[in-house]
Amino acid sequence: xxxxxxxxxxxxxxxxxxxxxxxxxxxxxxxxxxxxxxxxxxxxxxxxxxxxxxxxxxxxxxxxxxxxxxxxxxxxxxxxxxxxxxxxxxxxxxxxxxxxxxxxxxxxxxxxxxxxxxxxxxxxxxxxxxxxxxxxxxxxxxxxxxxxxxxxxxxxxxxxxxxxxxxxxxxxxxxxxxxxxxxxxxxxxxxxxxxxxxxxxxxxxxxxxxxxxxxxxxxxxxxxxxxxxxxxxxxxxxxxxxxxxxxxxxxxxxxxxxxxxxxxxxxxxxxxxxxxxxxxxxxxxxxxxxxxxxxxxxxxxxxxxxxxxxxxxxxxxxxxxxxxxxxxxxxxx
Amino acid sequence: xxxxxxxxxxxxxxxxxxxxxxxxxxxxxxxxxxxxxxxxxxxxxxxxxxxxxxxxxxxxxxxxxxxxxxxxxxxxxxxxxxxxxxxxxxxxxxxxxxxxxxxxxxxxxxxxxxxxxxxxxxxxxxxxxxxxxxxxxxxxxxxxxxxxxxxxxxxxxxxxxxxxxxxxxxxxxxxxxxxxxxxxxxxxxxxxxxxxxxxxxxxxxxxxxxxxxxxxxxxxxxxxxxxxxxxxxxxxxxxxxxxxxxxxxxxxxxxxxxxxxxxxxxxxxxxxxxxxxxxxxxxxxxxxxxxxxxxxxxxxxxxxxxxxxxxxxxxxxxxxxxxxxxxxxx
Numbered sequence: 001x002x003x004x005x006x007x008x009x010x011x012x013x014x015x016x017x018x019x020x021x022x023x024x025x026x027x028x029x030x031x032x033x034x035x036x037x038x039x040x041x042x043x044x045x046x047x048x049x050x051x052x053x054x055x056x057x058x059x060x061x062x063x064x065x066x067x068x069x070x071x072x073x074x075x076x077x078x079x080x081x082x083x084x085x086x087x088x089x090x091x092x093x094x095x096x097x098x099x100x101x102x103x104x105x106x107x108x109x110x111x112x113x114x115x116x117x118x119x120x121x122x123x124x125x126x127x128x129x130x131x132x133x134x135x136x137x138x139x140x141x142x143x144x145x146x147x148x149x150x151x152x153x154x155x156x157x158x159x160x161x162x163x164x165x166x167x168x169x170x171x172x173x174x175x176x177x178x179x180x181x182x183x184x185x186x187x188x189x190x191x192x193x194x195x196x197x198x199x200x201x202x203x204x205x206x207x208x209x210x211x212x213x214x215x216x217x218x219x220x221x222x223x224x225x226x227x228x229x230x231x232x233x234x235x236x237x238x239x240x241x242x243x244x245x246x247x248x249x250x251x252x253x254x255x256x257x258x259x260x261x262x263x264x265x266x267x268x269x270x271x272x273x274x275x276x277x278x279x280x281x282x283x284x285x286x287x288x289x290x291x292x293x294x295x296x297x298x299x300x301x302x303x304x305x306x307x308x309x310x311x312x313x314x315x316x317x318x319x320x321x322x323x324x325x326x327x328x329x330x331x332x333x
Numbered sequence: 334x335x336x337x338x339x340x341x342x343x344x345x346x347x348x349x350x351x352x353x354x355x356x357x358x359x360x361x362x363x364x365x366x367x368x369x370x371x372x373x374x375x376x377x378x379x380x381x382x383x384x385x386x387x388x389x390x391x392x393x394x395x396x397x398x399x400x401x402x403x404x405x406x407x408x409x410x411x412x413x414x415x416x417x418x419x420x421x422x423x424x425x426x427x428x429x430x431x432x433x434x435x436x437x438x439x440x441x442x443x444x445x446x447x448x449x450x451x452x453x454x455x456x457x458x459x460x461x462x463x464x465x466x467x468x469x470x471x472x473x474x475x476x477x478x479x480x481x482x483x484x485x486x487x488x489x490x491x492x493x494x495x496x497x498x499x500x501x502x503x504x505x506x507x508x509x510x511x512x513x514x515x516x517x518x519x520x521x522x523x524x525x526x527x528x529x530x531x532x533x534x535x536x537x538x539x540x541x542x543x544x545x546x547x548x549x550x551x552x553x554x555x556x557x558x559x560x561x562x563x564x565x566x567x568x569x570x571x572x573x574x575x576x577x578x579x580x581x582x583x584x585x586x587x588x589x590x591x592x593x594x595x596x597x598x599x600x601x602x603x604x605x606x607x608x609x610x611x612x613x614x615x616x617x618x619x620x621x622x623x624x625x626x627x628x629x630x631x632x633x634x635x636x637x638x639x640x641x642x643x644x645x646x647x648x649x650x651x652x653x654x655x656x657x658x659x660x661x662x663x
Contacts (some may be wrong), residue, residue: 076525131654136656137659138654140608145648147595148595148643149648152640152644152645155638155640215524262335267468269431274465303483306482307479308475308478308479309475309476309483311472311475312471312475312478312479313472315468316458316469319469320462320464323462323463
């Protein structure tokens with residue numbers, strides 16, 4: 001595709017800009033929503049407290065968003081293959097339960113158990129992938145079943161909420177002293193950009209766009225799907241580790257909410273549920289939107305009991321906005 | 334029966350004359366019965382009349398919710414909003430009745446109306462604005478959760494302590510001809526849904542839409558209207574389950590709908606309804622609900638801890654899927 005002579009490219013730069021805009025509209029919209037919402041947050045914060053949000057506030061936002069960021073990127077990869085992963089909640093449950101019960105306050109234990117938990121997450125993800133790709137089963141059903149299995153294992157590891165996470169582990173992953181976790185966000189974003197350009201990334205998009213065509217072009221569809229689900233499991237386990245670090249304790253059901261929040265972040269990130277279109281950068285923005293939204297609702301003085309009402313409403317409006325803008329841009333391009 | 338046949342070959346003939354979907358429904362019923370037979374051996378009294386009755390009552394709650402879930406899954410959709418539609422309807426039913434018999438009919442109608450209204454909104458946005466069903470119903474679940482919690486201030490409002498009208502509580506706990514009224518109600522739902530799916534034009538349109546929406550549209554089926562009606566019915570059935578649950582247990586609680594999301598989907602799947610739409614029947618879902626609840630009850634009777642039940646539950650779904658739920662090789 002790089003051999004197209006420049007004379008063959010459309011000469012009307014306006015048209016090109018417009019189609020590029022239409023193509024990246026969902027991603028741009030996700031960041032526009034994040035920007036707008038952050039501005040509202042800063043405004044409300046200033047109105048209430050007569051000061052701007054400082055290091056403490058930003059650190060808290062980043063640390064709260066981190067587990068969602070990680071799990072949402074994993075969910076994105078699976079959604080791009082036209083699948084869905086409901087088991088991420090169970091992986092987070094199990095990771096959290098294992099971390100809170102097994103991790104000792106020594107570097108060897110912390111590193112060892114972190115790696116073990118990541119491996120367990122990836123293994124369960126790969127199991128999902130094998131069942132979907134080789135078992136020819138529907139993703140939503142497979143991951144529903146493995147979710148129940150993972151929830152059971154998590155309860156076995158930690159029947160009652162409790163356990164402790166070493167303080168040094170919390171400081172390393174989710175340091176309350178400053179928004180250092182942004183470095184992890186950056187790392188995840190870079191990892192995504194590399195994946196996107198690597199062979200596996202291209203194949204994931206190809207499968208999501210047209211599985212039959214991908215197979216006809218010699219893409220090993222089944223193996224790629226296994227890798228996609230394994231990555232989702234791996235990132236969910238990482239999310240569980242971050243959650244453990246921020247909550248400093250264990251709860252075998254703490255991960256369940258992330259099933260829906262990961263999907264919500266993917267939706268807000270403008271990733272198509274019909275596969276093959278979208279960017280994990282959007283899901284990262286979506287994860288932050290959800291966290292900032294909680295803060296906005298708090299500073300707007302909205303009864304916390306109504307929180308999920310506004311989150312649901314926000315989700316619908318964001319999807320409709322994306323659909324309307326997409327239609328307008330495509331219509332005029 | 335004008336041409337008598339040797340019994341063995343006529344049995345084979347009957348089996349061969351059935352469509353794969355019908356055979357699948359029969360297999361699910363067989364599996365559900367097997368759960369009870371195995372249970373009778375493992376646990377004395379598991380298959381006794383009173384035990385079976387109790388299990389069937391629990392299955393009826395799942396089965397009523399799963400009726401709506403079956404309908405939307407038949408057109409390739411899904412309804413993730415059932416937990417809080419059920420919960421909101423349950424709370425609305427109790428608070429609107431104020432625990433008085435004179436307000437019972439009004440309360441039932443208001444609660445069912447809420448379910449229909451929520452389903453209408455789901456259906457309209459899914460069918461006319463092309464919002465993905467997963468996203469729309471997920472968001473709607475949050476919307477209903479927030480409304481329920483906020484409007485009742487976490488179920489601490491003045492009327493929130495209301496019980497279900499005593500006459501309804503009494504009715505749901507009584508037996509007619511030895512059968513609990515709750516089960517008769519479920520039987521009514523089964524008959525209604527079966528009648529609609531198998532013997533009406535609307536039922537044919539549902540299957541046509543589920544198999545191929547474009548072909549159905551070209552054949553003159555108003556695909557969008559069918560979709561909206563099905564989501565409305567799903568809301569109504571979730572609300573009905575909420576009402577029955579409140580009448581059964583006396584009062585609504587927060588989070589009472591949560592277990593029904595995955596259980597209703599599991600019952601549909603075990604019952605052989607294809608998640609891709611167009612294939613399966615509510616009768617399969619009924620067998621799925623009975624088998625699923627039977628299995629969970631058996632594990633409970635065996636004193637299996639919660640974690641073990643959860644694992645067995647997941648493995649059972651996987652086994653059923655691997656046996657029956659595999660897609661055609663492409």
